[in-house]
Amino acid sequence: MxxxxxxxxxxxxxxxxxxxxxxxxxxxxxxxxxxxxLTVGEMATSVLSDFSLSQKVIRLANSAMYRSFGGEVTTVSRAILVLxxxxxxxxxxxxxxxxxxxxxxxxxxxxxxxxxxxxxxxxxxxxxxxxxxxxxxxxxxxxxxxxxxxxxxxxxxxxxxxxxxxxxxxxxxxxxxxxxxxxxxxxxxxxxxxxxxxxxxxxxxxxxxxxxxxxxxxxxxxxxxxxxxxxxxxxxxxxxxxxxxxxxxxxxxxxxxxxxxxxxxxxxxxxxxxxxxxxxxxxxxxxxxxxxxxxxHGARPDNVLERLRQGIAEVQREGAGRTVSQLAPMVLESSMRALDFSRCFLMMLNPSTRHFHARLGFGEGMRERLSALSFEEGFVPDVFHFAALASKPLLVEDTTDAEVARRLPRWYRDAIPDARSILLAPVRIRNRCIAMVYGDWGTARAPAGLGEAELETVDELMREIAAGVLRAAPAQSPSR
The missing domain is CATH 1.10.3210.10 (Hypothetical protein af1432)
Structure with a gap:
């Protein structure tokens, strides 16, 4: 030959x-x-588009060779910050x-x-x-x-x-x-x-x-x-x-x-x-x-509440000296892993245009969808605006329900047509929603046993983003 x-x-x-x-x-x-x-969020998005890959990255970051960095690494976002x-x-x-x-x-x-x-x-x-x-x-x-x-x-x-x-x-x-x-x-x-x-x-x-x-x-x-x-x-x-x-x-x-x-x-x-x-x-x-x-492909974590609290502890430990762009991926990924989301994304409010835009997303196909995920701050009777007004995360258990389906905006249905259950968690500063975390479980229903304690802990995790925004601009207020 x-x-x-x-x-x-x-x-x-x-x-x-x-x-x-x-x-x-x-x-x-x-x-x-x-x-x-690339930012931490952009790199994390790349890795987290493949679940198997993200698990292996975390496992290697926790191996003996990296333990000198201190603390267990539970998210790709922290692995990137550390390594x-x-x-x-x-x-x-x-x-x-x-x-x-x-x-x-x-x-x-x-x-x-x-x-x-x-x-x-x-x-x-x-x-x-x-x-x-x-x-x-x-x-x-x-x-x-x-x-x-x-x-x-x-x-x-x-x-x-x-x-x-x-x-x-x-x-x-x-x-x-x-x-x-x-x-x-x-x-x-x-x-x-x-x-x-x-x-x-x-x-x-x-x-x-x-x-x-x-x-x-x-x-x-x-x-x-x-x-x-x-x-x-x-x-x-x-x-x-x-x-x-x-x-x-x-x-x-x-x-x-x-x-x-x-x-x-x-x-x-x-x-x-x-x-x-x-x-x-x-x-x-x-x-x-x-x-x-x-x-x-390990087993799904049994204790969602414990995983959420672990995420909060990690974010608080790592987040004090971090920018919002470094902190947000950790919060989003901690939510994703604790709640077993198939997809999730973070929307941030642009005060000058008064529009929310998706800035960061994890899960299969999310990178390509981000540009289509946007809505105006001005009130419209849909689930995203209801969530923006809520004082705690909003869990929508069945999007196929007729009453719920009519509250799903067209921009969302076009971008993500197959989500059965969704969670919307607002990030609030001085009574104004300045960001929102979205998560879904694909075509499956939300896990059983997701109750008030879990939603309150998700809200506590969202407050870490709010704290990061306030640290970055202590003299500013989210005025209209």
């Missing part, structure tokens, strides 16, 4: 299975995020790259081993970076995962050829790269570089996939050199760990490169222990994909 034939076949097989467009969209969207000056937009962007890309291969994985041992090596290598890189206090840890993880792309692509799209590569490596003293060149007419490095170009990855990440000869005398002169080196060393360590599980061998390998990478022996010990825990959990599970799915 010629090199051009190989790549033509690879891209065609990815396109036929419908995999490539989805991954390309994820990559484009994330690097667009990195190149933009930063860039770290969350790279973390998100790493998750989606792995999810992509989980989603198209055939039930084959080769696929499981390839994913296991990628997962363990990423964990080693993450742990080494965090132990040393290196801020670009998640960027390094992405580089490490991309270091495994060529192997993953061959395993998934050329399974028979990969079996031949493995057989040649077992029978002859040759590397995977050499065997790949002989079987497919292209090296693994060339596959990785072509994938980087195809997916329009930044040059820094693409550069990290090139193998380097590392010795005790090697001097890493640029950040790109360091990224490439830690990706390569982590990949070698992961291969050793997955192959024979010998923790001492893994630690010895990492220690031999520690000085070149700027690491201490204690950093290596921490990383090996952390990676070994992950490796053992993968071995015990049926597959990495099943493990990820189980973790992503």
């Amino acid at each position: 010629s090199k051009s034939d190989f790549f033509e076949t690879l891209w065609a097989r990815m396109a036929q299975q419908g995999d490539f467009p989805t991954l390309q969209y994820c990559v484009d969207n994330i690097f667009k995020t990195l190149n933009a000056d 930063g937009v860039e770290a969350i962007s790279h973390l998100t890309l790493g998750i989606q790259l792995l999810d992509y291969f989980h989603g198209v994985a055939p039930n084959r041992p080769q696929a499981t081993r390839a994913l296991q090596r990628a997962l363990v290598a990423g964990e080693i890189t993450r742990a080494l970076s965090q132990a040393r206090g290196i801020n670009e840890g998640e960027e390094a993880v992405v580089c490490t995962l991309m270091h495994h792309m060529s192997r993953l692509l061959i395993v998934f799209y050329f399974p028979e050829e990969w079996e031949r590569v493995e057989a040649m490596c077992a029978a002859h003293p040759m590397t995977e790269n050499e065997a790949c060149q002989e079987v497919l007419g292209v090296s693994m490095v060339e596959i990785a570089e072509a994938a980087a170009r195809k997916w329009r990855l930044p040059g820094l990440i693409a550069h990290a996939m090139k193998p380097r000869a590392l010795s005790t005398d090697t001097v890493l002169e640029t950040h790109a050199d360091w990224l490439a080196a830690i990706a390569q060393v982590s990949a070698q360590a992961a291969a050793t760990m997955v192959r024979d599980g010998n923790q001492a061998s893994v630690e010895a390998l990492l220690l031999s490169h520690a000085k070149v990478l700027g690491l201490d022996a204690s950093d290596v010990s921490v990383a090996v222990r952390q990676a070994e825990v992950l490796n053992a959990s993968i071995v015990e599970s049926e597959s990495p994909a099943q493990d990820a799915a189980t973790l992503a």
Whole structure:
């Protein structure tokens, strides 16, 4: 097979299975995020459009490597505030790259081993970076995962050829790269570089996939050199760990490169222990994909009231020094998670135009709907104006009821036609509604047992937004 034939076949097989467009969209969207000056709310909106992804971001933010930041992270919004937009962007890309291969994985041992090596290598890189206090840890993880792309692509799209590569490596003293060149007419490095170009990855990440000869005398002169080196060393360590599980061998390998990478022996010990825990959990599970799915879809919280109070405590702890644009996503997301909303959005009053406009929304499809969600402050007999006048949140249990249906404004029905139950929570300052939080449960009814105590606690959460507005403009009043 010629090199051009190989790549033509690879891209065609990815396109036929419908995999490539989805991954390309994820990559484009994330690097667009990195190149933009996004607010916490905008970044949170991007992550929260995918429930599974948001759960994994929160789980990683609560892992041992980030606990030094203090306090449990229960929302994506706080994870972004704590770790930063860039770290969350790279973390998100790493998750989606792995999810992509989980989603198209055939039930084959080769696929499981390839994913296991990628997962363990990423964990080693993450742990080494965090132990040393290196801020670009998640960027390094992405580089490490991309270091495994060529192997993953061959395993998934050329399974028979990969079996031949493995057989040649077992029978002859040759590397995977050499065997790949002989079987497919292209090296693994060339596959990785072509994938980087195809997916329009930044040059820094693409550069990290090139193998380097590392010795005790090697001097890493640029950040790109360091990224490439830690990706390569982590990949070698992961291969050793997955192959024979010998923790001492893994630690010895990492220690031999520690000085070149700027690491201490204690950093290596921490990383090996952390990676070994992950490796053992993968071995015990049926597959990495099943493990990820189980973790992503946890049980719905039983105690809504407790979750709401936890959200209030987190907002109060984090919110004192935050702007309204940083505080609002935390309040909105806390409401969403506690009440199990399918969709929610925050509307803010523009005093000069006397119109409410949706500024922030979480849930599937909300980003595209925001521009259509707007209403005038002047009274109209509909549910949004009734809620704006109310002293506490308004729960509409059945929008299909004839009397309720006629109180749903057209702009809302056009934008969100399928919500069965909705909650509208006003944010009030000096007897004027200056913002409103909306939430729904999709086509399902509101959860049973949502009573006065829960609604009062939602109102308490809304008062945190009001307090943030007052802190930002203490001398101003929301006069008409």
